[in-house]
Amino acid sequence: DGGITQSPKYLFRKEGQNVTLSCEQNLNHDAMYWYRQDPGQGLRLIYYSQIVNDFQKGDIAEGYSVSREKKESFPLTVTSAQKNPTAFYLCASSVDRASHEQYFGPGTRLTVT
């Protein structure tokens, strides 16, 4: 079964701790994306990567970091510098940067107290 996996579904952390959210895809897609969703709002782009070992900041990158060492994996680290980290995080991928459709993972709901 091809698809995108995000784990865990729910994540709880104490304020001041860094936390890494995983995103794995076996679709052989070049491009991967991280979005954040807050209640009552649409998705906002955090970071995206169009190819291995390359990534760019999205609209709300402050307080986040990513890596793209393997085509299949695009982990997102929420650092202690992120002022409001509690949110729903969605990872997506697309065949390449020009393709129409982005395929989304099931999401990780992060709660920081």
Place this chain on the structure above:
Amino acid sequence: AQKITQTQPGMFVQEKEAVTLDCTYDTSDQSYGLFWYKQPSSGEMIFLIYQGSYDEQNATEGRYSLNFQKARKSANLVISASQLGDSAMYFCAMREGTRGATNKLIFGTGTLLAVQP
């Protein structure tokens, strides 16, 4: 700046009836793409339909069709013969930049659709 506006926070529709979800957009690009995604309560985003700015025909995918009115900058989603499983949040999105440059999506705030039996 590019922007997507969905003015309907929530909608009700009777089962088997059609419903239109509104979406207007703002962009200065000549080439752009418009998308609709469905988000059930489980949280995943499901791609429904795509319309390119140069496509002359309105896009259709099964029970979904996109009413594209370029001059009005609107891209409304029409769902025909609503089913209970259509109850979900629906997001309109626009691809920023010309095709091949980037695939960044800008999302609206969504419309919550409730299908009543």
